[in-house]
Amino acid sequence: MASSSSFSNSPCAACKFLRRKCLPGCIFAPYFPPEEPQKFANVHKIFGASNVSKLLNEIQPHQREDAVNSLAYEAEARLKDPVYGCVGAISVLQRQVLRLQKELDATNADIMKYATNTFPGNNSGVRAAGSSFGQIYEYDQYPPPSWNNSFSSSSAGHPYDTAGDNNT
Amino acid sequence: MASSSSFSNSPCAACKFLRRKCLPGCIFAPYFPPEEPQKFANVHKIFGASNVSKLLNEIQPHQREDAVNSLAYEAEARLKDPVYGCVGAISVLQRQVLRLQKELDATNADIMKYATNTFPGNNSGVRAAGSSFGQIYEYDQYPPPSWNNSFSSSSAGHPYDTAGDNNT
Numbered sequence: 001m002a003s004s005s006s007f008s009n010s011p012c013a014a015c016k017f018l019r020r021k022c023l024p025g026c027i028f029a030p031y032f033p034p035e036e037p038q039k040f041a042n043v044h045k046i047f048g049a050s051n052v053s054k055l056l057n058e059i060q061p062h063q064r065e066d067a068v069n070s071l072a073y074e075a076e077a078r079l080k081d082p083v084y085g086c087v088g089a090i091s092v093l094q095r096q097v098l099r100l101q102k103e104l105d106a107t108n109a110d111i112m113k114y115a116t117n118t119f120p121g122n123n124s125g126v127r128a129a130g131s132s133f134g135q136i137y138e139y140d141q142y143p144p145p146s147w148n149n150s151f152s153s154s155s156a157g158h159p160y161d162t163a164g165d166n167n168t
Numbered sequence: 169m170a171s172s173s174s175f176s177n178s179p180c181a182a183c184k185f186l187r188r189k190c191l192p193g194c195i196f197a198p199y200f201p202p203e204e205p206q207k208f209a210n211v212h213k214i215f216g217a218s219n220v221s222k223l224l225n226e227i228q229p230h231q232r233e234d235a236v237n238s239l240a241y242e243a244e245a246r247l248k249d250p251v252y253g254c255v256g257a258i259s260v261l262q263r264q265v266l267r268l269q270k271e272l273d274a275t276n277a278d279i280m281k282y283a284t285n286t287f288p289g290n291n292s293g294v295r296a297a298g299s300s301f302g303q304i305y306e307y308d309q310y311p312p313p314s315w316n317n318s319f320s321s322s323s324a325g326h327p328y329d330t331a332g333d334n335n336t
Binding site for chain 1: 213214215216218219223226227231234235238239241242246250251252253254255256257258261262264265268269271272275276278279282283285
């Protein structure tokens, strides 16, 4: 829940960090309470206070808490992994979804085989094979197709390329 | 692949945007070619040129291309969705992984049943039930447990809460 620090005597974490007076109506105060100084420090280091302030002013007040929390999540991920940030997580998850769908497809093929052997001509007791198809995640693919080539040609490779993908 | 625009006559997209001379050794030039002006504009709007420059200087040269591309991906996602940015994608993918694992678990339970009926006392032809377990995605959960409560209490709700999750 948004903090009410703007109405208390303590300046919010943002104003304390920026060494300025925390006035009533401070755009940061509800989302950067003084007891969480690292949250603002991270967001400031990655996005900059000015960019965050602009972004908050461009969205509805009821959306600001979620926006700050997602920015804080992104900032922390970028500080932990300066090269990939939270985009590394998207890459791992996309591979995991593809692997699971492949595994489910194979398992469904097996079950069709067993069902046909057990009840020839009757598949009524079988889960719909491929029932997960058509629900493939449609968010922008990472890496985007437009820079797949440059991405894969990097000598560094992607640190997540093989993560969680040992049995495929 | 990184552009060689720093050695051409055209200033890179960053220097053109910032209206400064693109000198040899420009930190941006290899990754922001003049023919992709929007890439720098997006990254500049979300992260700021100074923060990007600092980040690039803190990592190894061979990592910079991937870093720029992941920053560009994050920036584009934040411009499309100012509240959740690419963190929304992480949330959708995490739900999709959980749904697929649940479906695979149920399908594996079915196949065990059929295998037992077909070959009593012999499961050798059956895929290992739950073979995907133990590989659950271990990246930081989104939303982090520490702000689950505030996140779910938001009146706005999460735009991805039900996306791709219609059959669970």
